[in-house]
């Protein structure tokens with residue numbers, strides 16, 4: 380009846396799946412990770428590699444006071460309290476432990492400075508040296524190889540197989556599958572003696588499914604995600620009774636460039652330099668219109684949903700924080716100008732209005748308070764006055780699914796009828812819902828995936844083994 384048998388089957392090779400696999404390996408030996416694409420890593424490997432942690436070593440060195448309570452308060456505020464508080468608490472409380480695990484166990488290298496991303500009360504974001512999630516995924520894959528955990532590519536998860544008690548006993552997959560062709564691959568049945576962990580990510584690239592959830596997110600709106608970020612695993616979990624939660628809460632990224640596809644190199648420029656150290660202006664009026672360090676939902680509402688065409692502007696001092704500057708300039712995503720006059724002219728921004736905007740922003744920086752929009756004026760902010768100046772033209776792109784499967788604090792998937800765990804089924808990462816509520820804060824997804832991936836792996840591996 381079965382083509383192969385393992386203790387644990389993990390679906391998805393991103394942060395959540397690999398964290399689950401590595402943690403599970405401490406408790407059981409026969410683990411397989413299944414991945415439908417030709418390359419491992421999903422959205423995780425193309426991510427910016429920004430990781431939030433509350434109470435970290437870099438914060439201590441910089442004298443920044445932070446706590447899991449403050450991180451939790453930030454998550455609930457951005458999430459408009461649609462988050463499940465017991466799950467939020469776990470992410471915040473274990474954020475440092477997860478970060479430290481990547482450093483101590485995996486050897487991940489981070490830059491020596493923290494970033495202050497929108498919606499976080501204090502700087503708490505670590506940046507990988509590579510400015511990319513590959514800086515974490517690569518060591519995870521190397522560790523999997525060392526520990527004998529196969530990551531089987533081109534293997535599409537199709538169905539769960541349940542036992543006589545409606546517990547998950549295995550999966551039906553299509554091996555040698557070539558994404559996205561449904562006619563490729565051979566069907567196999569794989570048995571999980573202990574459990575299955577679903578870590579198949581979000582569905583931002585699934586235009587049919589995402590427009591069912593939010594009809595505004597049509598094919599005209601680009602996405603930052605890898606093409607395999609689709610909904611079939613989520614739908615299959617719902618078929619066997621998993622509880623879907625907040626599926627219409629889909630986040631757009633406000634920092635992406637109009638002048639390149641996907642996440643590209645411009646998004647990190649805006650996130651690390653343009654928004655924290657520069658200003659956002661409405662191209663047609665030349666005026667600021669929002670606190671640049673707001674969370675993503677507020678920014679997108681102020682841009683896309685208000686029909687504004689936004690440009691981020693930063694000077695030569697602020698640009699020092701932009702790790703992708705060279706690539707941005709080379710690709711024409713960011714433009715450099717010797718004067719504000721040149722910048723205004725090239726971007727077709729009314730010059731006098733822009734000059735007044737900059738004067739008024741600079742006065743706020745000098746004063747230490749932004750009366751107009753409430754941007755936090757931190758010690759390392761300086762007036763925009765040192766040429767050359769840099770600009771990036773922005774457009775919002777579909778980025779993150781806050782909704783997904785309901786899990787409990789043990790990462791067990793909850794049945795929609797009973798609200799009891801579905802036997803031997805765990806989930807972690809972006810396929811789960813309810814942790815980030817209405818809006819996920821930047822750099823909190825990696826923390827969530829690592830924390831709950833490890834919880835899922837540990838608990839799944841401790842299920843009693845079937846004969």
Ligand SMILES: Cc1cc2nc3c(=O)[nH]c(=O)nc-3n(C[C@H](O)[C@H](O)[C@H](O)COP(=O)(O)OP(=O)(O)OC[C@H]3O[C@@H](n4cnc5c(N)ncnc54)[C@H](O)[C@@H]3O)c2cc1C
Pocket residue numbers: 390391392393394395396413414415416419420421422423424425426427428429430431512534535536537578579580581603604605607608609611612642778779807808809810821822823824825826828
């Ligand atoms: C461009 C970009 C930049 C980002 N930057 C950051 C950042 O800096 N910090 C941060 O906190 N968050 C960031 N995020 C969000 C974060 O990266 C993701 O939420 C996170 O990587 C999700 O991890 P995951 O393990 O849940 O899913 P993924 O990493 O997407 O992995 C899921 C895997 O499952 C596979 N899969 C799906 N369906 C099937 C199936 N049926 N069968 C087999 N395999 C399947 C997918 O192909 C994929 O490889 C970013 C996201 C993007 C897109």
